[in-house]
Amino acid sequence: MHTPHTPLLRYGWDEHAERGYAPHAAAGFRPARILRVDRGGRCLAATGDGTVRADTGPVSGTDPTAQPCTGDWAVLADGPTGPLVHALLPRRTAFLRSTSSKRSDGQVLAANVDVAIIAVSLAAELDLGRLERFAALAWASGAQPLLALTKADLVPDVTHLYADAAAAVPGVDVLTLSAVAGTGTAELAQRLRGRTGVLLGVSGAGKSTLVNALLGEEASAVRATRDRDGKGRHTTTHRELFPLPGGGVLIDTPGLRGVGLWDADAGVEQAFTDVEALAARCRFPDCGHRSEPGCAVLAALADGSLPHRRWESYGKLQRESARLAARTDARLRAEHRKEFKRRQQEGRHAMERKRGRLR
Ligand SMILES: Nc1nc2c(ncn2[C@@H]2O[C@H](COP(=O)(O)OP(=O)(O)OP(=O)(O)O)[C@@H](O)[C@H]2O)c(=O)[nH]1
Ligand SMILES: [Mg+2]
Ligand SMILES: [Zn+2]
Numbered sequence: 001m002h003t004p005h006t007p008l009l010r011y012g013w014d015e016h017a018e019r020g021y022a023p024h025a026a027a028g029f030r031p032a033r034i035l036r037v038d039r040g041g042r043c044l045a046a047t048g049d050g051t052v053r054a055d056t057g058p059v060s061g062t063d064p065t066a067q068p069c070t071g072d073w074a075v076l077a078d079g080p081t082g083p084l085v086h087a088l089l090p091r092r093t094a095f096l097r098s099t100s101s102k103r104s105d106g107q108v109l110a111a112n113v114d115v116a117i118i119a120v121s122l123a124a125e126l127d128l129g130r131l132e133r134f135a136a137l138a139w140a141s142g143a144q145p146l147l148a149l150t151k152a153d154l155v156p157d158v159t160h161l162y163a164d165a166a167a168a169v170p171g172v173d174v175l176t177l178s179a180v181a182g183t184g185t186a187e188l189a190q191r192l193r194g195r196t197g198v199l200l201g202v203s204g205a206g207k208s209t210l211v212n213a214l215l216g217e218e219a220s221a222v223r224a225t226r227d228r229d230g231k232g233r234h235t236t237t238h239r240e241l242f243p244l245p246g247g248g249v250l251i252d253t254p255g256l257r258g259v260g261l262w263d264a265d266a267g268v269e270q271a272f273t274d275v276e277a278l279a280a281r282c283r284f285p286d287c288g289h290r291s292e293p294g295c296a297v298l299a300a301l302a303d304g305s306l307p308h309r310r311w312e313s314y315g316k317l318q319r320e321s322a323r324l325a326a327r328t329d330a331r332l333r334a335e336h337r338k339e340f341k342r343r344q345q346e347g348r349h350a351m352e353r354k355r356g357r358l359r
Contacts, residue, residue: 005031010243011046012112012196017073020089024075029086034072035241043068043085046243047076054083065096070239070251071111071196093142095198097256110198110239110251115191116143118169119201119210122161122176123154128168129313132271134200135169136317140267143198145172146191150206153178168310170274179209189214192248196241203234203255211252214244220252264321272314278306 005013011033021031032045032054041056054076056068068074068085077086095109095116116138120131131147138145147169152158158176166174173191177184188210199207208220219242223235234254241251269276275297279287283294292298300306
């Protein structure tokens with residue numbers, strides 16, 4: 001691919017970005033990838049001629065999912081005070097989570113991601129429920145999940161931990177890594193070649209350490225070893241995109257303890273393909289898996305091939321996803337009603353003038 005945007009290739013410029021940018025390819029505009037979003041409506045963006053600071057601007061209203069985020073492809077304009085994000089290109093994939101359990105707002109964690117690396121420390125107690133939640137979030141985003149078991153140098157034998165973790169994420173590639181021993185990092189680099197990866201996981205899982213191992217330099221701050229009781233402390237505070245020397249880019253993120261699912265129906269299904277396959281084998285298509293004869297789920301629970309823990313986790317994530325969907329629907333309905341009233345009051349012409357100004 002030879003375009004004026006060739007320097008952006010190392011930031012992941014591809015045909016999708018090229019196509020998305022085409023309608024904006026007018027004088028005065030240039031494409032950029034958002035590397036980091038800072039407070040105060042500023043961001044760091046990679047352009048064809050270097051990294052610039054840009055104003056994120058009033059991109060489009062108040063929808064938090066429409067705001068620029070790390071990994072987005074943006075159209076930059078030259079504003080009165082410097083570069084300005086004029087528009088965002090359509091996202092190939094997007095990581096959405098609910099901003100809090102009480103509200104139905106979504107927040108985009110990262111955009112245009114191909115590989116979602118779930119970092120789990122082998123040195124900490126394995127939390128399978130959390131792993132399943134991360135996997136559902138990853139599948140829902142449209143990215144391919146990858147499980148990275150970190151700090152392998154701290155455990156004498158990883159066999160059982162590996163087996164337990166792998167069983168919780170069917171269909172997901174699992175890598176065992178040690179940044180200290182330098183194992184597994186070449187395999188990870190290879191899977192990221194020409195792609196965009198994002199690191200997910202709790203604080204202290206070793207995400208930034210992996211970034212630095214792949215970059216071959218201390219680009220992302222890592223928690224000091226003597227800071228043993230770093231509980232609840234996040235060493236990484238921003239989501240940031242780094243181009244990798246072997247090709248591809250990697251987004252480091254602050255640790256996520258709890259992640260609320262968002263629009264994750266399909267994600268839950270994909271994270272539990274084993275359970276879904278069992279349920280499809282029940283004698284009755286509308287089996288409730290409670291006491292029905294010929295229930296394949298109950299049989300698998302009885303013979304231990306489906307752990308009770310996993311069955312409960314599946315139900316929990318499904319209910320959470322459904323609850324959120326219902327709440328979102330209610331909110332959207334209310335918003336549409338409000339919007340309709342507002343339009344009636346303002347009149348169409350005033351509306352169009354306003355729009356013309358905002359664009
Ligand atoms: N022994 C060992 N320690 C590691 C390894 N990877 C990371 N660590 C240590 O684990 C601690 C946490 O690593 P970070 O990379 O800061 O973890 P993080 O996931 O980026 O954490 P947040 O930025 O807070 O989300 C640091 O003290 C690292 O030195 C590893 O492979 N082996
Ligand atoms: Mg970090
Ligand atoms: Zn059943």
